[in-house]
Amino acid sequence: MTSSGQPLRLGLFISASRHDGQSDTDVLERSLAVAEAAEADGVDDLWVTEHHFVDFGVSPSAMALAAFLLGRTRNIQVGTAVTLLPLHSPVHIAEQTALLDQISHGRFNLGVGRAQPVIDYEAIGNGAEYWQKGLPEALDLTLAAFKGTVSADSELYRIPEVLSTPRPRTLPRPPVFVAATSDGSLELAARRGLPMLMFFDKDADSKAEMVAKHAAVAQSHGHAAAGYEHGFAVFAHVTDSAEEARRIMNGRARHFVESYNAYQRLPGTPAPPAPADPEPIINGLADNLLSSNPVGDVETCVERLVHHVEVSGCTRVMCQVDAVGGYEQTMHNLKRLTGEVFPAVRKRLSLGRQ
Numbered sequence: 001m002t003s004s005g006q007p008l009r010l011g012l013f014i015s016a017s018r019h020d021g022q023s024d025t026d027v028l029e030r031s032l033a034v035a036e037a038a039e040a041d042g043v044d045d046l047w048v049t050e051h052h053f054v055d056f057g058v059s060p061s062a063m064a065l066a067a068f069l070l071g072r073t074r075n076i077q078v079g080t081a082v083t084l085l086p087l088h089s090p091v092h093i094a095e096q097t098a099l100l101d102q103i104s105h106g107r108f109n110l111g112v113g114r115a116q117p118v119i120d121y122e123a124i125g126n127g128a129e130y131w132q133k134g135l136p137e138a139l140d141l142t143l144a145a146f147k148g149t150v151s152a153d154s155e156l157y158r159i160p161e162v163l164s165t166p167r168p169r170t171l172p173r174p175p176v177f178v179a180a181t182s183d184g185s186l187e188l189a190a191r192r193g194l195p196m197l198m199f200f201d202k203d204a205d206s207k208a209e210m211v212a213k214h215a216a217v218a219q220s221h222g223h224a225a226a227g228y229e230h231g232f233a234v235f236a237h238v239t240d241s242a243e244e245a246r247r248i249m250n251g252r253a254r255h256f257v258e259s260y261n262a263y264q265r266l267p268g269t270p271a272p273p274a275p276a277d278p279e280p281i282i283n284g285l286a287d288n289l290l291s292s293n294p295v296g297d298v299e300t301c302v303e304r305l306v307h308h309v310e311v312s313g314c315t316r317v318m319c320q321v322d323a324v325g326g327y328e329q330t331m332h333n334l335k336r337l338t339g340e341v342f343p344a345v346r347k348r349l350s351l352g353r354q
Helices: 022-042 060-074 090-103 128-133 137-147 182-191 204-220 242-262 279-290 298-312 327-348
Strands: 009-014 047-048 077-078 106-114 148-155 159-163 176-179 197-198 231-235 315-320
Touching: 009 022, 009 327, 022 060, 022 327, 047 060, 047 106, 047 315, 060 077, 060 090, 090 106, 090 137, 090 176, 106 137, 128 137, 137 148, 137 176, 137 182, 176 182, 182 204, 197 204, 204 298, 231 242, 231 298, 242 279, 298 315, 298 327
Parallel strands: 009 047, 009 315, 047 077, 077 106, 106 176, 176 197, 197 231, 231 315
Antiparallel strands: 148 159
């Protein structure tokens, strides 16, 4: 067991990201191949995401992709990281979650968040106010729907009393995680006694600070201070040289900057002005990613993963393995991670599969 009292779970983050020259089919076939190889290699978890109206992401439904992967696998757990909850009907998300929990025999994990203030909320959802203030109520309605009868009569949600079916197989409900990118989302999770999912912008010390804040807020609201399966995402790539590691992280940093500028934002929430020269920003971001993510030789990858788990107290790890993007490179990297890095991490942490 880890210091948090929870077993370590080493998983993969399937971003369905497009790299130069790749078709939708290329991206999705690579993603499915990663999932099937992960199941065969004994990886604990798969996490999938949701993007709309952008060319760099090819997964408009985390729930649909998760459902497909649950049907293609037998042992691995599958989760969303994340479902954009205020974009959808929370009662319907609860029904779908319970359905996946039932037919997968308890292998589904629901991760929720709201993402950036993007045009999705006008094109699919019910408007900007759902991004601005919809997540807390949507989360509460989702949690309530797992119990059966649910209703709402508020500014945002008007739902007649309905019976949410099916009931979950996992009681009192399937695992629910909240994307935590700020103190506000941290407190949202902690006040409801839910674990957090953290992402690439947080180093080990930052995650540890968030876990400590979560413990204090959770306890002040009558929940346990510890014992949560907090998760985090990292880039994970075994390289043969420092130069290769730098090239990969430079590519990811450039992707972050370009994709951030590519989002269509909600009216009234303009994006910050693009810098005249983005290269210093890209180089600085690459430095930060390279200093904390498990990218490098095997020992570096092991050290970084062990450090993240030991310092942060988080126990669910989401490794993005397709930072290069090519099918052969991704599959080769996955084999090295599952064959060389993950076993060494488990050994170093004195953890067996629970």
